[in-house]
Amino acid sequence: MSQSLWQSVLGEIEVSVSHATFMTWFKNTELLENTNDSVTIAVPNIFAQRQFEVKFNDQIKSILEKNGVTPSSINYIVKTNQKRQSTSRETTRSAPITSAADRLVAPIKTKVITNGLNPRYTFKNFIVGSSNDLAYSACQAVAKNPGSKYNPLFLYGGVGLGKTHLIQAVGNEITTRDPDTTVLYISSETFVNDFLESIRFKKKGFADKYRNVDVLIVDDMQFIAGKEKTQEEFFHTFNALHQTNKQIIISSDKPPRNIPTLTERLRSRFEWGMSIDIQMPDFETRCAILEAKAAASSAEIDRATVEYLANSIKTNIRELEGALNQLLAYSEMRGVPADIAMAEGLIGNVRRTRPQHLTSKQIIDRTAKHFQLTSAEICSAKRDKHIVTPRQIAMYLLRSELHLSFPKIAQELGRKDHTTAIHSVEKIEKAVKLDVLIREQVAELREKLYV
Numbered sequence: 272m273s274q275s276l277w278q279s280v281l282g283e284i285e286v287s288v289s290h291a292t293f294m295t296w297f298k299n300t301e302l303l304e305n306t307n308d309s310v311t312i313a314v315p316n317i318f319a320q321r322q323f324e325v326k327f328n329d330q331i332k333s334i335l336e337k338n339g340v341t342p343s344s345i346n347y348i349v350k351t352n353q354k355r356q357s358t359s360r361e362t363t364r365s366a367p368i369t370s371a372a373d374r375l376v377a378p379i380k381t382k383v384i385t386n387g388l389n390p391r392y393t394f395k396n397f398i399v400g401s402s403n404d405l406a407y408s409a410c411q412a413v414a415k416n417p418g419s420k421y422n423p424l425f426l427y428g429g430v431g432l433g434k435t436h437l438i439q440a441v442g443n444e445i446t447t448r449d450p451d452t453t454v455l456y457i458s459s460e461t462f463v464n465d466f467l468e469s470i471r472f473k474k475k476g477f478a479d480k481y482r483n484v485d486v487l488i489v490d491d492m493q494f495i496a497g498k499e500k501t502q503e504e505f506f507h508t509f510n511a512l513h514q515t516n517k518q519i520i521i522s523s524d525k526p527p528r529n530i531p532t533l534t535e536r537l538r539s540r541f542e543w544g545m546s547i548d549i550q551m552p553d554f555e556t557r558c559a560i561l562e563a564k565a566a567a568s569s570a571e572i573d574r575a576t577v578e579y580l581a582n583s584i585k586t587n588i589r590e591l592e593g594a595l596n597q598l599l600a601y602s603e604m605r606g607v608p609a610d611i612a613m614a615e616g617l618i619g620n621v622r623r624t625r626p627q628h629l630t631s632k633q634i635i636d637r638t639a640k641h642f643q644l645t646s647a648e649i650c651s652a653k654r655d656k657h658i659v660t661p662r663q664i665a666m667y668l669l670r671s672e673l674h675l676s677f678p679k680i681a682q683e684l685g686r687k688d689h690t691t692a693i694h695s696v697e698k699i700e701k702a703v704k705l706d707v708l709i710r711e712q713v714a715e716l717r718e719k720l721y722v
C-alpha cells in the first residue's frame with residue numbers, strides 16, 4: 272500500500288537527516304500515485320517541490336528501489352491545504368488508504384513500535400515554565416511511582432501545548448528505567464477503532480490487550496465523546512486497571528466536565544485522580560523552547576530573531592516549532608544565517624507604519640486588480656473560488672493595514688454580517704503562515720499598496 276511504502280521511505284529518511292530538515296520538508300508529504308512507471312509525491316509548497324527535485328530526489332529514488340519500486344520518473348506536485356501533519360509517522364499508522372495503484376506494490380512492513388511511544392518525547396527536552404510546571408511535576412511524580420499517586424492523571428489543554436509530549440515522556444521514562452513494566456500509549460481513536468473492529472469481526476483479545484498493561488496512556492480522550500458503547504468498554508478497562516493499581520494517564524483538549532456526552536460514570540472516574548491543565552507558555556518560556564530546539568538541531572539563531580518568533584507566534588508550540596524549522600531550513604538552503612528579516616519574510620508579518628493616504632477603497636481596488644478581478648466582483652456575493660480567496664485577502668488587508676473593526680470590514684465589502692469578516696481574516700492569517708503561495712501573494716500585494 273502506498274501509505275506503508277511511503278512510511279517506509281520516510282522512516283529511512285528520518286534517520287538520515289536532521290530533525291529540523293525532516294519536519295520541514297517531509298512532514299506534509301504524501302504518496303499520491305504509484306504506477307509501474309512513475310511515482311507521484313505530493314509536497315506542501317513550491318519551496319518543498321524545488322528541494323525534492325534538486326536535493327532529495329536521488330535519495331528517495333534509491334530508497335524506493337530498495338523497496339522494490341523502480342519508477343522511471345518521480346514527480347513532485349504541490350498540493351496545498353493538506354491536513355497538517357497528515358503524514359507524521361505517529362498519526363497515520365492506523366489510516367491506510369488503498370487505491371488501484373497501491374495494490375501494485377506489495378505492502379512493506381515498517382518497524383512497528385508496539386508500545387506506541389516515540390522516544391523523541393522526553394522530560395529532558397521539555398521546557399518548563401509557569402504554564403506547564405504543574406503538569407510537568409505531576410507527570411514526573413507518576414513516572415517515579417506509577418499507580419500509586421494521581422490515578423488517573425488527566426492532562427488537558429489546547430492543541431500543540433505539549434500534552435502528547437508530556438504523557439509520552441512518562442511512558443519513555445518508565446520503560447527506560449524499568450523495561451519490564453508494560454506501557455501502552457494509544458490515541459482514544461485507536462481504542463475506538465479497535466473496539467469497533469473487535470465487535471465487527473468478533474475478534475478475541477481486545478480486552479486483554481488493554482487490561483494486561485501496567486501503564487495505559489490514552490491521548491486525546493475527547494474523541495470518545497458521543498460513542499457510548501466504546502465509553503462503556505473503556506469504563507470496564509479503567510476499572511480493571513484501577514483496581515489492580517495500574518496507572519492510567521489521559522489527555523484531552525478539555526477537562527472531563529466539559530467533554531460533551533461523556534457518560535456520568537466515566538466522567539466521575541476521570542475526576543478521581545488529578546486533573547491539570549496546560550496552557551500556552553509565556554514569552555520567556557517560548558524563547559527558551561526556541562533556543563532549546565535550535566540547539567538540538569545544532570543551528571545558530573540570534574536572540575533578536577528568537578524574540579521576534581516568540582512574539583509573533585502565540586498560538587501554540589507546534590506552530591512555533593514549525594516556524595523555527597522553516598526558518599532554519601530556509602537559512603540552510605540560502606546559506607545565510609537566519610535573521611529577523613528572513614523570519615519576517617517567512618511569517619509574512621511585516622508590521623509597517625501605515626501611510627496616511629491608504630484607504631479601504633484603494634485596498635479593495637488594488638486587491639481586485641492584482642487578481643484580475645473588478646472591485647464589484649470582490650464586493651459581490653459570488654462564491655466562485657477565484658473570487659472568494661481574493662475577497663478574503665482584501666478583508667485580511669483591511670484588518671492588518673487599516674486596523675478596521677470587523678463590522679466595518681463587512682460594511683466595506685457590502686456585507687451585513689461581520690462573522691464572515693472574522694472568519695475570512697482568521698483564515699488568511701492562518702494561510703499566510705502555512706501556505707507559501709498565499710504568503711507570497713499577500714506579500715506582493717502589500718508591496719503594491721505602498722508604492
Ligand code: ADP
Nearest residue numbers: 396397398430431432433434435436560588589
Ligand atoms: P499537544 O499534544 O498538546 O497537541 P504536543 O505534545 O504534540 O501538543 O506538542 C507540540 C509540539 O511542541 C511537540 O513537538 C512538542 O515536542 C513541542 N512542545 C510542546 N511543549 C513543549 C515544551 N514545553 N518544551 C519543548 N517542546 C514542547
Ligand code: MG
Nearest residue numbers: 434435436490
Ligand atoms: Mg497531542
